[in-house]
Amino acid sequence: MNNKEHKTLKKRLHEIIYEADTPAGKLFDVILLILILISVLVVMLESVESLNAIYGTYFQIIEWIITILFTIEYILRVFTVKSPLKYIFSAYGLIDLAATLPKYLGLFIGKTEALLILRSLRLLRIFTILKIARYIGASNHLIRAIKASRAKIGVFVFAVVVLSIVLGTIMYLIEGTANSGFTSIPRSIYWIVVTMTTVGYGDIAPVTALGQFFATLVMIMGYGIIAVPTGIVSSEYSDVKKYKTNTQVCNNCNENNHGDDANFCHQCGERL
Amino acid sequence: MNNKEHKTLKKRLHEIIYEADTPAGKLFDVILLILILISVLVVMLESVESLNAIYGTYFQIIEWIITILFTIEYILRVFTVKSPLKYIFSAYGLIDLAATLPKYLGLFIGKTEALLILRSLRLLRIFTILKIARYIGASNHLIRAIKASRAKIGVFVFAVVVLSIVLGTIMYLIEGTANSGFTSIPRSIYWIVVTMTTVGYGDIAPVTALGQFFATLVMIMGYGIIAVPTGIVSSEYSDVKKYKTNTQVCNNCNENNHGDDANFCHQCGERL
């Protein structure tokens, strides 16, 4: 195989692996997607003891086949990409590696060693699902809206945490001696979060009249608080969508963030 | 009965069955609605063992009467519609058939055969309620808003599923050995969804300190995540409504933002 043939092969493989325009490329994507789903399914089912007892060996075989296929995929990706190092240390590269490595590492750990490590390695394989991130990508608006709201939601979450600590302590004072599960401040804070987010497990619940009255206040408060992140995302999302519709870029200064009704660039005054 | 009379009868029946403009048509609709509600109610009450033991035979009689009436309705619909085949294979046609068929099929299945099939057939009759879909229809905006958000909500649901699988596995690692219900990854994922959607049954709840801390993080995360679909629908719905409002454009000043009930341009007073 001379150098030219090598180039062509590399180029063709690149097209198949990294693009989805050709039939071969599409087929590759579909097969990869199926393998990812099988892999995740097997790890999940393996954790169900009753199933693992019966089908354990089949699960092992399937896992080894998929791991080897993923390894081949990884090697091909490194081989066909222009700058292998850049790929290896990219998020996608690390995820692809993480999808294969744990299975191999498992071989080097003897049965005599800590089971917890083995188990953790086994479960690490669930992160194979992150390979799927390649196929989401699309929804730019959503991501932009979330990014735009990030700072405000951060402040909001911080305020909720502070509020939870204060309310949790008050609840601990009220119910602490009532033998109702509020045995420490951290547990009371856990309960406050369970209540304010309207999850409400019921594993801990107030039993005193005062505790129940206070719980009622916390719930109604939570009602109002849940409105805040929704309002933020809702509003930011509307804004992001508005900006999108306009794809005009100023010829003079390359500013591209123009409103829908803009006739002139708001940066330099150039007619759009 | 000659051909002309036949035509007229067919036309009159079509008016009664498919339209609601004439008094007879309205009466037909009201009777049908009542029959649907009775039918669904009977299937529901039949499943309550204590009631079925006493009123079982009455339920059977009511069901047979309604089934026969629905059969007549179905035959009339096929008979009076212009293109019977199109109706038969339309969603409405299939629903109308599904509302009658299970009862007849029940006759052909002997008592010696699997009870599960009989029971399933019996319950299939609850889908009679889908006949009611004819009377909803109206809310075009809502449906348009949901359709417009579908793709984004799809991506969102997919991202939530991926997140649930990853978080569920982490939770399984944390609580798996703590004898607290997190016995397998699928169950842990079930718990994550129960928590993130703020349902919170409490059938499974973390017992370790680390598990409760992690649960707190998941809940606060869920708080932020629930804002996303709301923001999407809210924003899309506002957009859809805007488009409806009016498509009139003033001939004089080209203002186009008129309300539904506007007869004159609010900018220049020109008649629209």
Added chain:
Amino acid sequence: MNNKEHKTLKKRLHEIIYEADTPAGKLFDVILLILILISVLVVMLESVESLNAIYGTYFQIIEWIITILFTIEYILRVFTVKSPLKYIFSAYGLIDLAATLPKYLGLFIGKTEALLILRSLRLLRIFTILKIARYIGASNHLIRAIKASRAKIGVFVFAVVVLSIVLGTIMYLIEGTANSGFTSIPRSIYWIVVTMTTVGYGDIAPVTALGQFFATLVMIMGYGIIAVPTGIVSSEYSDVKKYKTNTQVCNNCNENNHGDDANFCHQCGERL
């Protein structure tokens, strides 16, 4: 007391009772508000057996005092209002009557008669709180937004009910034989509503793998569905607010629903 004095007294009393502009009128309102709150509090506490055993007689005395005061208020309202009949059959008039009547009716029912009736009468007094409706009133926007969304929310609620019946039946098929609380279709529908609205008591919870998988789907669906009413109210509320700012009424046709930027009436073209 001649007729003129009578008129003046009636007018002054009307001012005190129905208006809040004068100091006496304000005082009347504050006293009434306090009486309402005490009345409701007493009915609530009376239902706590441990408290009723000790303070029962005090509760009775307070109730009689308040009932007599409310009776005086009712008589004064009838006496001072311009058209007594209109007041008596208005919502406020009926609520005012309902706040006093049950206590008197209680006298005519001997101890030998059904306790349930007595108890119901007693509890009817909690509706005294509806007297407070007089003091809310204000928030026109909110009410207008809710009214504007009513039809759509109605359709939405109807669709949710249909969906709940269908999903409840499916859940009954899945979990019905698993001894997990899904003993009948109505109970399964109750569970679906508990789940879809993210309440999640946990009194009934799926135990089979398939049931839990289906529950997961229902929860994620509920996640999306909860976004719909929020989106509707949010959007309608924004609209209502926009319209509010403009209080212009057309001199020609009395149309008052003009947008903020309207210079001409959109009904008749008259300059505003």
Added chain:
Amino acid sequence: MNNKEHKTLKKRLHEIIYEADTPAGKLFDVILLILILISVLVVMLESVESLNAIYGTYFQIIEWIITILFTIEYILRVFTVKSPLKYIFSAYGLIDLAATLPKYLGLFIGKTEALLILRSLRLLRIFTILKIARYIGASNHLIRAIKASRAKIGVFVFAVVVLSIVLGTIMYLIEGTANSGFTSIPRSIYWIVVTMTTVGYGDIAPVTALGQFFATLVMIMGYGIIAVPTGIVSSEYSDVKKYKTNTQVCNNCNENNHGDDANFCHQCGERL
């Protein structure tokens, strides 16, 4: 140390303590933040009996160190600020004092006295976390949106409370005799709030068919009600954001809807 030196020192300390522009000021802020977090963490862990039994003395030592540091901070703040009295009686001043005082007060309370007071004092220290409020501050929009919605949310909460009392009483009537936890009206109201806010502990749940049917109605109602505060905040937040965007008005065409970063009018190209 002469007067001038004193002035300079005071000024420098003021810069370090109250501002975050200089490296020393930033360092001061970071150290303070860490101390606050440690302080809160220690109070929380101290309430966990198993941890307090082992590390109790260490907790005491850390608390004393931090209390002394906070005392020094408080004295320095009073000393360096322009108007000490204004600071002392400001919210920040009171919070700073409240972060140190409980520890000292604990010294004056002998062991023979009521443990509850000691315990309350101990827990008061959790309010140290309010010192952190200095570092939030930022999110003006959010606070403005919440302020703008306050009156409406107030009315809404009031309406929810009235509704809860009425519905709670009805539920008490339905389930009161069914031995299912609805033992008094206050408890029933507590349950209504738990249900309507979609928290749903499950500590109290209806057992009668009628009770479950009524619960279903309450849940669907709660579904609609939760949309209201969200709609309000969402709408107000959008408004507040609009106002911020920009207050520039074009001199040429009077267009005033410019983005934050606009230098030229997007309508006519005039420099703003």
